Amino acid sequence: MPLKNSKKSGQWSILIILALLVVSGVSWWSSNLHSTPARAASIVDQVKVDPQPPAARPPQQAEDACYCSSDIYNCNNFQYQQEAQSCYDDCQAQGRGDIHELDSNSNGLACEELPLEPTPVTSQATPYTDPALRDPVFRSLANADNLLTNGNFEADFYGAPELGFEPPETGWIPNSWGWFKSQAYGKxxxxxxxxxxxxCPDDFRLFTNSALSLSFHIQSSDQPDARLGIYQTVSVTPGQQYLFAMQGAIQSQPGAGSPDINNRLEVFFDQGGGTDWQATPHEKWTSLPWREQELEFETSGPQDPDLARIQEYYTIIKPSSNRLTVFLNAWRRWPNWRTTIFTVDCVSLTPLNQVDVAALAPRLTQLSTTAVDAALKGSGGVAAPASVSGQPAAAPVTGAVIAPAAGGIVDTKSNWLLITAVSLLVILGLVGAGVWNARRQKE
Structure with a gap:
């Protein structure tokens, strides 16, 4: 009898251990699901620092270079005389002579009986033909002076080793811009x-590419008030009006947002030209009225585009001194482990008298809104942490800071089905084990 009970106890223990292993495995899978995307849709994994195109190959090294090791061609293998001539010249350069016998009269011209290839007509986009310049605001900005340097982010970048998710990964900051980051823990x-x-309008004014935008990437932040941004100081005329414009999008992994907008892009204009992003109370920063959009992790088909809808922001600035600093800030208000990517482009500061004001008027954005002000007042007065540049630590957080139910680290709203399923699995396993044990005792 003791031996029999011992076997039953051992079997019972094995079932419990298996159930616990199942729970642990599913929990691990849930915590790692979507935590690190293999590739965010339409966002590059590797930073391209040099936006310049590679140099063209010499003709004799082109991928379709002529085969000159043996006589396998004749004039019938070519459609145009230029193609035959290219092959002839290629073999001459390799020291193989006229191995294919393309020059019948030895005058240096190959396959003269073939027609000449039509000369392609290349059309380059101009401020008068490109579809983007049908927009009167865009057209006026393309012909105006942008006081911000590298506002289209097509110039070079410089490295920021303090950034990056895992060594040796590093951040890349656009030339002519400074950067800042809070000390809230995260990636x-x-x-x-x-x-x-x-x-961007600058692409036409400066004859640059349209390849790059700038992204701020925040992930796995388990402290409130995570901030990441750039800034630039410019010379202005006091009392003159300027138009500030930018485009971009906020893309968040499901579960990274909350009802009170957890991820925001902010802008601030320092009228004294200062570069200390912590010197100004948070209440004076402006939250852009851009909605969060879903960040996809798998490339979809043509019926389900992965790119977010691009949003715009326009506002008028009137400097009070001869120096003005523009700050752009990606702000994650509440702790969250999921991924948010803030993308900006076409940033400009232009004299208002150079812009089509009549076309611009319907697009102007208020500097502050009732909804944003109410949200900031209800934040509990979260103080900005110290920056990585070695500035003094910020004052302690004052007031109560309570994370909303849907904006915290544990997103129960998206995981309740999984938790319920695992719980039912464990209960059914234990009930089954009890029934089996009861039957064994009857035997």
Whole structure:
């Protein structure tokens, strides 16, 4: 009898251990699901620092270079005389002579009986033909002076080793811009991406590419008030009005947002030209009225585009001194482990008298809204942490800071089905084990 009971106890223990292993495995899978995307849709994984195209290959090294090791061609293998001539010249350069016998009269011209290839007519986009310039605001900005340097992020980048998710990964900051980051724990990065390819007014004015935008990437932040941004100081005329414009999008992994908008893009204009992003109370920063959009992790088909809808922001600034600093800030208000990518492009500061004001008027954005002000007042007065540049630590957080139910680290709203399924599985396993044990005792 003791031996029999011992076997039953051992079997019972094995079932319990198996159930616990199942629970642990499913919990691990749930915590790691979507935590690190293999590739965010339309966002590059590797930062492209040099936006310049590679140099063209010499003709004799082109991928379709002529085969000169043996006589396998004649004039019938070519459609145009230029193609035959290219092959002839290629073999001459390799020291093989006229191995294919394309020059019948030895005058240096190959297959003269073939027609000449039509000369292609190349049309380059101009401020008068490109579809983007049908927009009167865009057209006026393309012909205006942008006081911000590298506002289209098509110039070079410089490295920021303090950024990046895992060594040796580093951040890349656009030239002519400074950067800042709060000390809230998390993963931060700034980099150029090719996922949007927005056409900016500066692309026409400066004859640059339209390949890069700038992204702020925040993930696995388990402290409130995570901030990441850039800034630039310019010379202005006091009392003159300027138009500030930018485009972009906020893409969040499901579960990273909350009802009170957990991820925001902010802008601030320091009228004294200062570069300390912590010197100004948070209440004076402006939250852009851009909605969060879903960040997809798998490339979809043509009926389900992965790119977010690009949003715009326009506002008028009137400097009070001869120096003005523009701050752009990606702000995650509440702790969250999921991924948010803030993308900006076409950033400009232009004298208002150079812009089509009549076309611009319907697009102007208020500097503050009732909804944003109410949300900031209800935040409990979260103080900005110290920056990575070695500035003094910020004052302690005052007031109560309570994370909303849908904006915290544990997203029960998206995981309740999984938790319920695992619980039912464990209960059914235990009930089954009890029934089996009862039957064994009757035997």
């Amino acid at each position: 931060y990065n700034i980099y150029g991406n090719e996922g949007f390819a927005l056409v």
